[in-house]
Amino acid sequence: MNTRSARNAQAPRRPRLAVWKFASCDGCQLSLLDCEDELLAVAEAVELAYFPEATSTVLPGPYDISLVEGSITTPHDRERIQQVRRQSKRLVTIGACATSGGIQALRNGRDVTEFARIVYARPEYIDTLATSTPIAAHVRVDHELRGCPIDKGQLLATLAALLHGRRPPLPSHSVCEACKRAGHVCVMVAHGTPCLGPVTQTGCGALCPGCARGCYGCFGPKETPNTAALSAHLAALGMDDAARRRLYQTFNAGAEAFRKAGDA
């Protein structure tokens, strides 16, 4: 307690950072704790006002920056995100769950009526919604960090940008460009391996092609993704409809462009 008030005294007007969790695996907020070299500097630059995974300190809002992990899957969470928004000056969603509903959005394809009927037959589970939806489907979001999980470089750059009033550097073009900048050999052209890179948003550092495998789309759709053209090419590479559906519909199954491309 002493240390905390000492911290407050020395820099009373540090921006307050809050980290919120909804349905997720915790990996994205762990990314912040994975910034081993910068963690203490971050903790000096901001006041960790609410971050249960890391601290038992709870300071009241409003919060200058809220990082929101996870998707909305329960009625309770649907209410809670409204409160979070009300208390947050800047709300930044982190990760595929928060930005597109995450892998748990695979439930969304089910027959909702059937699903609901079963849910109501089991009152103890009435707490679960039939869909997993992104945060932006519920409240206004200021910035989105994509990825399953997010890239910690993007996280740090975004925090630094928000602290200093810079535009967060979150480009929306393809993974291919990062792949080429990194000097990887295109797995699709050189090996005939299916790759979602051309329709997936950059940010990961083209990790999959770097390991000689095709991109599996964990950063979600890029701006204006031409999935129809890619799907035609995937078919030419020998991929059947079911495999294509699964390829698009895994980590960002709830992202409109990928959902449609899978269902097409």
Place this chain on the structure above:
Amino acid sequence: MTTSRTRVIEVDTLARVEGEGALTLRVRGEQLLGVEFRIFEPPRFFEAFLRGRDFREVPDITARICGICPIAYMMGASQALEDVCGVTVDGTLRVLRRLIYCGEWIESHVLHMFLLHLPDFLGVPDAVALAATHREAVTQALRVKKLGNEIMRAVGGREIHPVNLQLGGFYRAPERSRLAALLPEIAWSEAALRHLLDVLAALHFPAFEVDYEFMALRHPDEYAIDRGEQLVTSTGIAAPLSGYDALLTENHVRHSTALQSRRADTGTPVHLGPLARVNLNRAQLPAELQVLAEALGLPPDCRNPFKAILARGIEVLYALGEARRLIEAYREPATPAVTVEPRAGTGFGATEAPRGICYHRYAIDAGGQVLDAKIVAPTSVNQRQIEADLYRFAATRLALPDAELRHDCEQLIRNYDPCISCSTHFLDLRIEREPG
């Protein structure tokens, strides 16, 4: 429910655990009426949507069960599916698997020991506050943690949800030079950790012992991490992996969204994790670490759950040494993976996640489509043990003011490093299994 004489102590959101949980103690006078350790992690239905997926996709999907220990889920799933297909990954590829698992142990254990658990012992809210008084220790711990992540990145491509793992091995075998470059940092970390362990040994551990039934994986030749051949318990049980379901059953309690496991026959809880491993597989630790454990205050058959932090420390030291040995032995393999052809059947896989046994069972058809999946996270096994511990522990300290009692109970829960985000499966699993 609350009468004037009933105290209700609530911890709405448990801090410094991965995922979301809560705790309720109901106390009347000097009498403990009830303990509820709740997990309200929203259900995510992994086992349901794994059905119909291609078996090759399973490791990447199960990784997403938990961002804290994705390797455990990827590796358990891989081994279970390889088991179905009659493939064993050996030689250099096995070396890489064990190596990346060591990375996960180092990262996860150090995170828990120094960033999440140590603050409890020292009465501060978090590692940042800790850094105000123990800056050196915190920075050193962060550096060791970083090494764990670097090992995972070097082998897996990234630390959280690595992209380079697949059935049969890897997509690309790391270059030897890249791994060898980690050796100096491993040496530094081993030395640093020994000092840090001294700090931990000097902590005050509440006098509290429980007659646990410990359970761990056992491998005939080594301290089980990424693989084991038997499930063993401190009561003398030794069963094959396929015997898991007969050994432990799960049931759903109203107050938690995670299933709780207990012994199928007796209904009693088991204790998984570092303390269980160090107790059960102690003989497979290098002699020097056995001596060190004793010296630190971790005698054989230690039953004080608060000393799990010491067991983690010993395991990190072990994982560092193991990583060093594995890297020194590493030669780039001819191919990064062995071929795994699908065949119909059921397979079992289990690994020692940082928090304890993580069990997988899959049935697939001849085309490789997943028919059924069962995944048991260590936290859902420990959950019942945690409640039992709380019951006993809290009962002895009811005289304490609420704040202190709450703190002590939270600390007790954190002994288990509960990773709630991974408590994957839920009673309404069957709902998802309905054709939709």
Place this chain on the structure above:
Amino acid sequence: MSALPLPAGDALLWRPEPYRIERVRRDLADTFSLDLVPAGGGAPLAFRPGQFNMLYAFGLGEVPISISGDAEAGGPLVHTIRAVGPVTEAMRGLRAGAVLGVRGPFGSHWPVVEAEGMDLVIIAGGVGLAPLRPAIYYALRHRRRFGRVCIFYGARTPDDLLYKAELKRWRGEFDLVVDVTVDRASHDWAGKVGVVTRLVEGGGYDPLHTVALVCGPEVMMRYAARALLARGVAREGIFLSLERNMKCAVGLCGHCQLGPHFVCKDGPVFRLDQVERLLAVDEL
């Protein structure tokens, strides 16, 4: 090893020079002017009306901003900036004494010297008056070298009119036509309401001997050009200042291309016939 010789000064191509803010003027709620002088002393760089600088807010970013002061006064560099995004927002927060980086001046200029002997029609929309002000200063300074000089200025509302005091002063000049209009009037607005392109019909200039300088939103410029042409002003006498994304200002980043042109170095000021066809093509 057959590299071309590096022209003198190129070593500084990317490196901003520190300039100190000598004075800040709050022009409008979201618009302000900065007077800049070299932080290390010496004279501010020379420029020609219509040129722009890249202004750098330390660590935040760099944005193209036209020079809005008098090219011949030899005083500080004046920039008039509307806060629309992070960098310009940050600049709005700066006070006198703060330091900005400056690279420039860049780009083509208004043909004020070439226009001598002609009637001069200046058409501005919104903050587009800023890049035109140096041209106005030139015309005022050398008033006798021009025929009729008309300033047509439009803004969304009376509150969005830039340089109000100066406008008033210019309007007082007997040999200047200053005509101002707003899209939406407030209750105390006694002036004209309507789009600025309508003003082109008045002013009494001789279309056959007129040079028109136009700056404002791209649609407004297209309409203004059409109106000028309709009045009989020659294509070769109409000049527009364009805006495109710019990351370098020296033709290296590729962002500002409009067909064959780099707006940063071939523009921003173009003669209508250079760009007319290109501007008519959607999304070029």
Place this chain on the structure above:
Amino acid sequence: MKRLTLDGLEALFAALRGQGFELIGPQLRDAALVLGPLEHAAELPVGWTDTAQDGGRYRLARRPDRAHFGYVVGPQSWKRYLFPPEEVLFRARRSGEGFALDPAEPPPRRAFIGVRACDLAAIQVQDRIFVHDPGYQARRAAAFIVAVNCTEAGGTCFCVSQDTGPQARGGFDLALTELCTDARHAFVAEAGSAAGAALLDALPGEAADAADLAAARDAIAHAAAHMGRRLDNAGLAEALRARLEHPHWQQVAERCLSCGNCTMVCPTCFCANVEDRASLDGDSAERVRSWDSCFNLEHSYIVGGNVRSSGAARYRQWLTHKLAHWHDQFGVSGCTGCGRCITWCPVGIDITAEAAALRAG
């Protein structure tokens, strides 16, 4: 002209290393030929070829011989080294109210081994673009260029149409033509600069004789005669300028992924993003330039909207820039006929085919 043996080639490598150059050349990685540091001639893709290139398809194959340069171009060009994918333009620190820039760092001295005629032409194109760019010019001045004349052509090559190859015509320090037959394995070497001549003088080897020169000529002619693609440039620029609103742009847009691969692999494309970054405490900052692409929505961002939001507009920008507006801007075509954009387009969109379709339409 000198005839070098394999030992002579190795001696060339050694001599360049001895002069302090880092050698960069083609090598095998992940089933493709990429550029990277190398020390010895044996690290070249000896006995490999990559001429089987087509739209969206690249496959390596074994050659029957031990040719050291028996391939064409892989995904990477020398642009990587002269105009790198990411480059710090300056570093700065806050000082008082203002800031101070750190001095620029000297460029690395590199020898480029195996520069093909099309890529040599591309370097000359970028020389015109970056004529005032200090970083580029410094790296360019520090580079030693060993060109290699093509004796075979790839499936997507069309340097003959672009009049850039297959023979290197100037702009190199040394140029090699590999002669690899059952009878002999030699390299005909020609100096293109004083530095190249001095180096060549010091290498072991005999003067090339008439037979050598004839064999080299024939081998290059063989490549010229086997171009995988062609592009008819006559009147093309005018035709494109007149077809800015042609329906074919939309037709391409239906296939184009706007993934930007074509612009990344193109040795002349120069679009760049410039980004200012700063440390968490805001006390130090840097400006970073990185490869950008006209296929990106953000490329044409201005306050109020993106100028080119449709895929059709973006493809049109690229193609008309390459083949028409480049002439207006730099006096040359933006395309040297290397074929990379065809091969490395994931869906195989072919600049020669699209240009032909537009001209015909």
